[in-house]
Amino acid sequence: MIDETEKRILDRIDANREQIIAFAEDIAAHPEPGFEEVRTAGKTAEFLKSLGYEVKEHLAITGVKGEMKRNGGPTLTVISELDAIGCHSHPMADRRTGVAHACGHHAQMAAMIGCAIAMADPEIRDELDGNVNFLAVPAEEYIDADKRTRLKEKGIEFCCGKSEMIRTGVFDDTDIALTTHVHMVPVEEDFYLGNPPCNGYTAERVTVRGKAAHGAIDPWNGVNALSITTSAVQMMGLMRETFREEDHVRLHNVIRKAGDVINSVPDEAVIETKVRAASLERIEQVMEMVNRAYDGSAYAFGGKIEREVL
Numbered sequence: 001m002i003d004e005t006e007k008r009i010l011d012r013i014d015a016n017r018e019q020i021i022a023f024a025e026d027i028a029a030h031p032e033p034g035f036e037e038v039r040t041a042g043k044t045a046e047f048l049k050s051l052g053y054e055v056k057e058h059l060a061i062t063g064v065k066g067e068m069k070r071n072g073g074p075t076l077t078v079i080s081e082l083d084a085i086g087c088h089s090h091p092m093a094d095r096r097t098g099v100a101h102a103c104g105h106h107a108q109m110a111a112m113i114g115c116a117i118a119m120a121d122p123e124i125r126d127e128l129d130g131n132v133n134f135l136a137v138p139a140e141e142y143i144d145a146d147k148r149t150r151l152k153e154k155g156i157e158f159c160c161g162k163s164e165m166i167r168t169g170v171f172d173d174t175d176i177a178l179t180t181h182v183h184m185v186p187v188e189e190d191f192y193l194g195n196p197p198c199n200g201y202t203a204e205r206v207t208v209r210g211k212a213a214h215g216a217i218d219p220w221n222g223v224n225a226l227s228i229t230t231s232a233v234q235m236m237g238l239m240r241e242t243f244r245e246e247d248h249v250r251l252h253n254v255i256r257k258a259g260d261v262i263n264s265v266p267d268e269a270v271i272e273t274k275v276r277a278a279s280l281e282r283i284e285q286v287m288e289m290v291n292r293a294y295d296g297s298a299y300a301f302g303g304k305i306e307r308e309v310l
């Protein structure tokens, strides 16, 4: 059962159905990478302004916040995400950057602007207590570590938009945050926007230092960074049997570099390692195991490990 106000909200959203869908389709057709969502942010800011919201821009570089303060009570922040994810093979991928809205953030944007349309209606607002903010955040996808760590020179401390916004106080006036995400949870419909529980994570970039040597005439004097890397990754694979189901551990690596030329023993490898789990304690425990795998492997081959938390 829904009450009169709820019905009015749904009617208001339905009445603007075409506009909301067109907004999302335009975003899907113009995907932008995290912290570079200039067009998407500009479009969102203009739209919120046109509805009468007071708009703040350039939060954590590209973030946009629409506010309509009017009374006391709790403040709800409705969140959506601006960025697309790297997916070169997606039919709608941007040719230059290789990103696409394969993570469905354009659908989140539609949910947020639909809600903003309803909340801009004075009759609806008069029926409700509290305040609503609308927040479009950059860089939900935790990718592009190289590029994002360079943003630290520009004062961005966290590689992820929401974390950076928490740090810089954008959420200070928020009592309740509400967001949606497309999920591949089995449902009868094709997809749904919802909020199932999500894991936390930590990630590090590991540089393996070996020793270069000619591959044919002098390999015995080399320390192979690729061998250290593959051995460490193999150890992590064997460690998986200790992960308990209830901790929902997920452990993934991407090897960014593992040598320069085939003629010589690789002396440098770069790997990004990400650990997800359902509790901070378990994330820390698994990251310790990961670090033992890297350190143990480097010890065995006589190399060195450098690590940087991303």
Ligand SMILES: [Zn+2]
Residues within 6 Å of the ligand: 103, 104, 105, 140, 141, 181
């Ligand atoms: Zn996403």
